[in-house]
Amino acid sequence: MKRLCSLVAETLGIDANAVGPKTGPGNPPKWDSLAHIQLVAVIEETYGVQMSTEEIVNLQCVSDIATLLQEKGASID
Known part of the structure; x- marks a missing residue:
């Protein structure tokens, strides 16, 4: 999940250490x-x-994204 967290951080323009499994829309504020x-x-x-x-609408956190990617056969790390 580290790769996914890094991708989220890079896309949002925030520190990778601020992204974890429960990070989602509104937390951080840049995730609008x-x-x-x-x-x-x-x-x-x-x-x-x-x-x-x-x-897309049901994605509430990084953990949800990881689960969806795995369901679609993608390797998240």
């Missing part, structure tokens, strides 16, 4: 609705997956 869509685009490109609108 626009950042959420940007993050989804980066994750889809990086991991070679496609997310449905329902999946």
Whole structure:
């Protein structure tokens, strides 16, 4: 999950140490609705997956993203 946390941090422009499994929209404040869509685009490109609108809306934290990526067969580390 370290790679995923680093990707989230880089996309949001925050310190990687500030990102953990429970990090999600609104925490940190830079993770707003626009950042959420940007993050989804980066994750889809990086991991070679496609997310449905329902999946995107249901992502509440980094742990949810990791679970979804694993369900889609992507290696998160």
